Amino acid sequence: xxxPPSRQDSDRRSPFRSLARFxxxxxxxxxxxxxxxxxxxxxxxxxxxxxxDAFRTRQQVQTAALSVADxxxxxxxxxxxxxLEGMNDVFDFLAASRRPTRMRISSLIWNSAEQRNRVQWSxxxxxxAPLADPVFAMLAANDHQSLLQFFGDDESFSFAGAxxxxxxxxxxxxxxPILPGEAVILVESFALWSPFVDVGFAQRRITHxxxxxxxxxxxxxxxxxxxxFPEDAYEMVIADDDDDDDDDDPVCEQPGDxxxxxxxxxxxxxxxxxxxxxGTTGWSHHTVSQGxxxxxxxxxxxGRETFHNPVTYSVHLGAPAxxxxxxxxxxxxxxxxxxxxxxxxxxxxxxxxxxxxxPISLDVFNVDYFGFYRNxxxxxxxxxxxxxxxxxxPISHGIDLYGGGWHDQLWRVVLTLEAPPWRFDVGFSANLDxxxxxxxxxxxxxxxxxxxxxxVPAAFTPDPATLLGTxxxxxxxxxxGCPDHRLPAPWLSVNNTDLASPLIIQRRAGGDTRLxxxxxxxxxxxxxxSPHLVLRYDNEGQSGTNRRLRLxxxxxxxxxxxxxxxxxxxxxxxWWFNDDISSSDWNAWLNMGNAETGDYxxxxxxxxxxxxxxxxxxxRY
Numbered sequence: 001x002x003x004p005p006s007r008q009d010s011d012r013r014s015p016f017r018s019l020a021r022f023x024x025x026x027x028x029x030x031x032x033x034x035x036x037x038x039x040x041x042x043x044x045x046x047x048x049x050x051x052x053d054a055f056r057t058r059q060q061v062q063t064a065a066l067s068v069a070d071x072x073x074x075x076x077x078x079x080x081x082x083x084l085e086g087m088n089d090v091f092d093f094l095a096a097s098r099r100p101t102r103m104r105i106s107s108l109i110w111n112s113a114e115q116r117n118r119v120q121w122s123x124x125x126x127x128x129a130p131l132a133d134p135v136f137a138m139l140a141a142n143d144h145q146s147l148l149q150f151f152g153d154d155e156s157f158s159f160a161g162a163x164x165x166x167x168x169x170x171x172x173x174x175x176x177p178i179l180p181g182e183a184v185i186l187v188e189s190f191a192l193w194s195p196f197v198d199v200g201f202a203q204r205r206i207t208h209x210x211x212x213x214x215x216x217x218x219x220x221x222x223x224x225x226x227x228x229f230p231e232d233a234y235e236m237v238i239a240d241d242d243d244d245d246d247d248d249d250p251v252c253e254q255p256g257d258x259x260x261x262x263x264x265x266x267x268x269x270x271x272x273x274x275x276x277x278x279g280t281t282g283w284s285h286h287t288v289s290q291g292x293x294x295x296x297x298x299x300x301x302x303g304r305e306t307f308h309n310p311v312t313y314s315v316h317l318g319a320p321a322x323x324x325x326x327x328x329x330x331x332x333x334x335x336x337x338x339x340x341x342x343x344x345x346x347x348x349x350x351x352x353x354x355x356x357x358x359p360i361s362l363d364v365f366n367v368d369y370f371g372f373y374r375n376x377x378x379x380x381x382x383x384x385x386x387x388x389x390x391x392x393x394p395i396s397h398g399i400d401l402y403g404g405g406w407h408d409q410l411w412r413v414v415l416t417l418e419a420p421p422w423r424f425d426v427g428f429s430a431n432l433d434x435x436x437x438x439x440x441x442x443x444x445x446x447x448x449x450x451x452x453x454x455x456v457p458a459a460f461t462p463d464p465a466t467l468l469g470t471x472x473x474x475x476x477x478x479x480x481g482c483p484d485h486r487l488p489a490p491w492l493s494v495n496n497t498d499l500a501s502p503l504i505i506q507r508r509a510g511g512d513t514r515l516x517x518x519x520x521x522x523x524x525x526x527x528x529x530s531p532h533l534v535l536r537y538d539n540e541g542q543s544g545t546n547r548r549l550r551l552x553x554x555x556x557x558x559x560x561x562x563x564x565x566x567x568x569x570x571x572x573x574x575w576w577f578n579d580d581i582s583s584s585d586w587n588a589w590l591n592m593g594n595a596e597t598g599d600y601x602x603x604x605x606x607x608x609x610x611x612x613x614x615x616x617x618x619x620r621y
Contacts, residue, residue: 300442338366559586571598
């Protein structure tokens with residue numbers, strides 16, 4: 001007789017029941033769950049570190065690129081390849097990259113014919129390929145294959161590879177509109193990133209693009225590149241408000257007339273590149289010549305005859321203006337001799353820019369283009385309630401633009417006028433001692449732009465009752481009274497290295513006011529209200545023996561012929577005074593030590609109140 005199987009026997013014979021019981025069983029150990037989940041936890045931990053490293057690198061690259069772009073935008077002179085290579089070193093330091101990096105710096109202008117950006121110049125650091133004009137056409141056409149071929153065939157993960165050197169696909173969208181006559185600096189930074197462990201996140205090129213306008217100049221030139229100037233041919237004078245060619249619109253003859261614009265920007269273009277353009281209209285002189293490729297047609301040449309008969313342009317802004325900007329290229333032609341007294345007179349070979357016959361800047365040039373002669377220049381001041389700033393930036397030198405075969409120079413000049421009169425003359429006057437076929441100047445790409453509105457006059461205006469006359473050497477107005485650094489004066493830009501040999505300038509010392517009557521000002525003797533010179537000094541981080549700044553007067557007679565005093569206001573607003581070098585030498589001098597970078601306003605007075613000529617020496621000790 002067979003007995004029915006027991007429940008235990010039934011369970012042993014049913015695998016499905018065993019599985020069900022295993023599923024319901026809650027007994028076990030933590031080690032089983034750990035074994036199952038541990039690989040995922042480890043991957044997540046490592047992946048988090050990798051992802052953090054990628055985003056950290058991206059943030060550092062972005063910050064470094066912005067910093068480098070800001071540094072370049074502050075330049076006013078031409079930059080060199082060595083300077084741009086140095087910017088890549090700065091980028092490496094800021095980005096703290098573990099792998100090599102590259103940068104591509106370009107200056108872009110507008111191509112009105114093709115309605116796209118044009119490369120003015122481009123430079124790739126550490127052998128990277130620069131941008132070229134075809135790149136923008138390929139980007140606009142979304143032609144990726146042609147771009148890849150343009151930058152080479154190597155597809156490795158290195159900067160030799162074409163893929164690593166190509167611009168970002170949306171590069172065009174990252175570039176802001178480029179204003180007429182100006183340029184945009186484009187900085188592309190490239191860093192290669194690789195994960196330190198493979199978590200499914202591939203190698204990447206981290207690229208950041210920064211586009212910025214130069215802060216203190218319309219554009220920045222690269223040494224060694226052929227100048228390509230921003231075009232302004234598509235700028236025009238808007239004569240009337242409608243689209244016809246008649247002249248029936250109201251004419252602005254005086255502020256308040258119906259034809260006077262308000263709150264608008266007018267541009268007057270008197271470029272001489274186009275023979276059919278405005279040409280010499282509005283100019284007092286009408287000579288136009290053909291220069292080299294860098295200049296084109298220019299107004300000039302003019303020479304020493306302009307000292308008494310300046311070349312002038314009559315500016316008519318059309319209405320009161322908040323500000324006006326006048327920019328042009330100044331061509332320095334042939335053998336200018338600077339302050340070399342073997343070849344020039346005591347004033348030096350200089351160019352003076354005037355407003356209504358009053359100088360606002362005085363700049364000396366030398367054909368050899370050395371020392372301070374190659375520095376960017378700046379001058380500022382006030383004139384009849386108008387505040388002005390003059391900035392000069394070298395564009396090119398050492399090339400024959402025009403004339404007798406000497407090395408010529410091309411400078412970009414920008415005049416900024418706040419609260420200008422709505423009608424005035426801007427003039428150009430040269431102090432030269434040789435004929436026009438040996439020393440001359442010209443003007444090219446001249447443009448006037450005005451922002452109309454209610455002008456705000458300068459907070460400070462010289463008292464016309466204190467005007468004593470004009471300076472014998474500079475022709476700047478001389479104001480009497482106690483020394484006031486706000487009064488206009490000629491400016492001179494000098495670096496520490498420029499003073500390896502003394503710079504000697506003649507000035508007329510003296511004044512109408514006793515310093516003892518000027519409140520808290522130090523010193524004694526007699527001085528005038530206007531500074532004799534504003535020295536824009538850059539110590540270039542130098543210090544120690546033979547790197548310190550000294551101002552010294554010299555009359556070649558131990559001060560007996562011209563007993564001078566010095567009063568100087570330094571960049572911090574502190575005052576310095578000196579009377580005599582010693583009891584046996586009555587010439588004034590000041591040892592400024594490791595003088596800080598900034599603007600030094602200099603007054604040259606006399607002990608007895610007379611006026612006399614003496615040499616101002618700027619030197620190191």
